[in-house]
Amino acid sequence: MPETPEQREGTTDPRRRIPRTDLLLAHPQVERASKAMSERVVREIVRAAQARARTGAIDPEQVLDEILAAIGGRPAASLRPVLNATGVIVHTNLGRAPLSQAARRALQDAAGYTDVEFDLGTGARGRRGAGARAALLAACPEAEDALVVTNGAAALVLATTALAGTAEVLISRGELIEIGAGFRLPDLIASTGARIREVGTTNRTHLRDYTDALGPDTGCVLRIHTSNYRIVGFTSDVGVDELAGPCRTAGAPLVVDLGSGLLGPETRLPDEPDIAAALRDGADVVLASGDKLLGGPQAGILLGRADVIARLARHPLARAVRADKLALAALEATLTGPTPPVLESLRLDPDELRERTAQLAACLGGRLIEHEGRVGGGGGAEVPLPGWALALEAELADPLRTGEPAVVATVRDGACLLDLRCIPPADDGRLIAAVESARAALAAPASPDLSR
Numbered sequence: 255m256p257e258t259p260e261q262r263e264g265t266t267d268p269r270r271r272i273p274r275t276d277l278l279l280a281h282p283q284v285e286r287a288s289k290a291m292s293e294r295v296v297r298e299i300v301r302a303a304q305a306r307a308r309t310g311a312i313d314p315e316q317v318l319d320e321i322l323a324a325i326g327g328r329p330a331a332s333l334r335p336v337l338n339a340t341g342v343i344v345h346t347n348l349g350r351a352p353l354s355q356a357a358r359r360a361l362q363d364a365a366g367y368t369d370v371e372f373d374l375g376t377g378a379r380g381r382r383g384a385g386a387r388a389a390l391l392a393a394c395p396e397a398e399d400a401l402v403v404t405n406g407a408a409a410l411v412l413a414t415t416a417l418a419g420t421a422e423v424l425i426s427r428g429e430l431i432e433i434g435a436g437f438r439l440p441d442l443i444a445s446t447g448a449r450i451r452e453v454g455t456t457n458r459t460h461l462r463d464y465t466d467a468l469g470p471d472t473g474c475v476l477r478i479h480t481s482n483y484r485i486v487g488f489t490s491d492v493g494v495d496e497l498a499g500p501c502r503t504a505g506a507p508l509v510v511d512l513g514s515g516l517l518g519p520e521t522r523l524p525d526e527p528d529i530a531a532a533l534r535d536g537a538d539v540v541l542a543s544g545d546k547l548l549g550g551p552q553a554g555i556l557l558g559r560a561d562v563i564a565r566l567a568r569h570p571l572a573r574a575v576r577a578d579k580l581a582l583a584a585l586e587a588t589l590t591g592p593t594p595p596v597l598e599s600l601r602l603d604p605d606e607l608r609e610r611t612a613q614l615a616a617c618l619g620g621r622l623i624e625h626e627g628r629v630g631g632g633g634g635a636e637v638p639l640p641g642w643a644l645a646l647e648a649e650l651a652d653p654l655r656t657g658e659p660a661v662v663a664t665v666r667d668g669a670c671l672l673d674l675r676c677i678p679p680a681d682d683g684r685l686i687a688a689v690e691s692a693r694a695a696l697a698a699p700a701s702p703d704l705s706r
């Protein structure tokens with residue numbers, strides 16, 4: 255049969271040999287590889303490969319391989335796991351607390367249908383998050399009741415909205431803090447419609463500053479733990495124990511926002527207030543985050559007097575800040591499981607860290623140096639945690655960050671510092687491999703980007 259003009263052209267113009275979209279989508283290998291992917295995403299990948307063949311970046315014969323590689327290398331979500339080699343334990347940019355194995359299993363179990371609000375015994379509706387509540391009360395017997403919401407900021411909004419409404423919230427001037435990225439707690443409180451009444455001064459607030467301000471307009475009194483800065487020098491503030499009596503007399507609930515989520519005293523952070531102590535001292539409700547030193551998922555935790563918690567739970571806003579089943583599951587498992595990773599990292603023995611870091615140095619070279627870890631966000635932020643790091647070539651920081659697994663290190667004084675404090679010992683081998691490939695990437699001549 256004589257060739258048609260198209261067929262003739264096809265032999266000369268390689269673009270004619272680019273496989274058609276429908277054939278590629280129906281290709282058995284593509285179908286098999288893309289089972290966990292939406293059709294829209296597979297189409298995008300197919301089109302991108304065809305486009306690269308049209309521009310001549312790849313041969314038409316490579317289109318299928320390119321598609322299979324793109325499907326295979328694509329994670330289900332864009333959030334990538336990171337090895338945190340910074341030594342900063344609660345790193346908000348890196349997802350705060352890494353979950354314990356117990357919490358990870360609980361997440362998996364709760365991912366499908368689950369009895370989050372259903373009583374399997376009776377078939378009736380159950381109390382949402384009853385397991386997390388019970389675990390919180392067991393971990394903190396000083397509390398009469400507990401409520402879990404989406405995060406610490408939501409807990410603060412719920413408490414001030416439900417307890418103060420449009421009345422006054424009394425706060426010391428020394429506690430009007432910004433907690434990060436321009437986010438100010440006083441703005442958050444004001445956004446609820448409550449009126450902030452500042453008492454005292456920046457460095458000194460006395461009991462009489464509160465008692466002078468307490469009155470019929472008071473909705474609640476709020477103490478905020480200024481976890482990210484300290485006032486030193488000529489200072490004074492008022493203990494929760496001193497405030498509790500006057501608040502009770504005035505009928506104004508005493509709310510204490512601790513942020514950090516330490517359930518009890520922590521030897522490594524002697525100055526960090528804990529939830530149990532605040533409740534013993536007379537706080538009516540204590541607020542904390544789930545993903546700071548508590549070591550669990552993002553959540554806002556409210557612990558305190560039964561009548562106050564009931565008031566908060568009844569408020570319509572409680573529905574808008576309700577915790578999801580995954581957070582409830584992970585929180586319960588964090589509380590009932592072994593010591594969570596954040597506390598392991600906090601309590602790490604410096605000698606053990608030195609030993610591990612020396613082993614890393616034996617594999618990779620570099621210098622063993624003293625390096626202080628930090629708690630980071632939400633509690634004892636600036637308390638130095640004595641430890642060690644491996645100092646390597648500064649140029650490694652970029653390829654480490656963009657490599658697989660991604661490693662986030664600190665660059666200081668012309669060196670790339672790897673601190674093992676927040677890296678589980680089981681991942682030391684992966685870290686070594688990551689440094690080796692980062693070095694290989696630096697040594698290799700610049701190669702064309704094959705990822706697109």
Ligand SMILES: *Cc1c(COP(=O)(O)O)cnc(C)c1O
Pocket residue numbers: 405406407408410433478479480481511512513514542543544553554632633
């Ligand atoms: C971190 C923090 C918050 C906010 O909690 P999120 O869980 O980040 O919403 C509020 N108050 C204090 C004192 C904090 O430290």
